[in-house]
Amino acid sequence: MSLSDEQVSAIAELARLSVPRDALRGLAQELSAILDFVAQMNAVDTSGVEPMAHPQDVPQRLRPDEVTETIDRARYQAVAPAVSHGLYLVPRVIE
């Protein structure tokens, strides 16, 4: 399996990573190697084996529906670059 530079660009775009053009080839090779490794595992016949979503065979623990958190907004917002009237401010996004 070998990824093209365009595919790597698209993946980087989806992950919001800025990848310089001259780094694309190297990344494509490394990612392709990972895919080759997965392809090896894919070659094993697993028909009849139930797919696993998690390595531990334990069900999700459920939490009672109770309010247990106290919200310290000022403290949580101390790390935000910009806040106003209790809102986080971000560069304008328009739909």
Add this chain to the structure above:
Amino acid sequence: MQWEPVIGLEIHAQLSTRSKIFSGAPTAYGAEPNTQASLIDLGFPGVLPVLNEAAVRLAVRFGLAIGATVARRSIFARKNYFYPDLPKGYQISQYEAPVVVGGSLTIHPEGGESRRIGITRAHLEEDAGKSLHEDFQGMTGIDLNRAGTPLLEIVSEPEMHSAREAVAYMRALHVLVRYLRICDGNMQEGSFRCDANVSVRPKGEAAFGTRTEIKNLNSFRFVERAIQYEIERQIDVLEGGGTVVQETRLYDPDRDETRPMRTKEEANDYRYFPDPDLLPLVVPEAMVEAERQALPELPEARKARFVEDYGLKPADAMQLAFDRDTADYYEAVARVCGDARLAANWVNVELAAALNREGLDVACSPVSAERLGGLLARIADGTISGKIAKQVFEKMWTEGTEADVIIEREGLRQITDTGALEALVEEVIAANPKQVEQYRAGKGKLLGFFVGQVMKATQGKANPAQVNQLLKKRLDE
């Protein structure tokens, strides 16, 4: 060419829990910005989600009510995308293995045949926050109070063929989720929102046309108008020789049209994968059993019973049965007064008007079901007329008193003493010789005039049927 629209709806119902789906933060609506968002909802590093038991229980209840399969095992997945109101960079949702699979819902389209619409699936997920685009010096404000609020996304089969059917489906679902008390259904507050997938195809063709998705429709009227617009737009495009582009569109109610959403990403690629922070959800058998036992009689069944057992017209039965509090109230009134149809009429007309006038829910009615039943019992046993009962009802509403107390205090008992009524009949006849002459000359309509005169003389306390009978007898002599 004849075109057939094909519509499927995705409805997001906010589940009525006290705390968030993966954190112990509160879910109260309308709080100060970011005062309902914990470190988990904010996506701080190192935090772990823990699933809310009530969210699972409400999803199970929904599944049982639509005759679906409640999955023994389901899986949470990450839906990855970047947007400022999604702090983690992914939404926790369910993808390949949802908690509710299959089921169906009966719809009643206006002026059309009732029919069943298939439901593909319903899955649990968390809501995102809210972006506010105005007033922040060229910046966007983010309120994450809503982030992590539990949602049930209910996906229909693409089985509706008109905007009217789509709206009927949305209404039926709205009735059901409120009836089950799993969602408050408040559309202004965003508790019940709809995305519509719309395509058209030549009538008779099996393959689907290219679809568009209309996002975030938050009223029944907008759903109907947006879908209608979109159907017509797609037909115009196809008949003009063009092709429909698969895209997401937004409905603009002011201009009554849909427009493509401006997005930078060409194709959505959410790269779903199982969330490693959450183990598979195994719904406890005891929970399913408890919910099955506690499932109330559902709106459709209740409506059918009202028609069957009480002899109500289907439209009246629907109005009563489709709201759980109203249905409970109605049945209590009917039990107390012993006349189910009289009770239906009063609850649907007089009580509904009074509640509406004051903007009250039936659960907060100043006249309790027992008291309204007591009033109607006095109509049923002939103590008062329906007209007087309306006066008594107004007084009960404002004073909070029982009907019998008001009837006695105001001397409103109906005059049923034949002798007294006959005397009044004589008086009225004597006082109106001209009308008597006209009546006897063949102007039968004047009987109403005489009845009116007698009723007036008794301040409405006579039994109109009895007066009618006495007058007729005397005048036709």
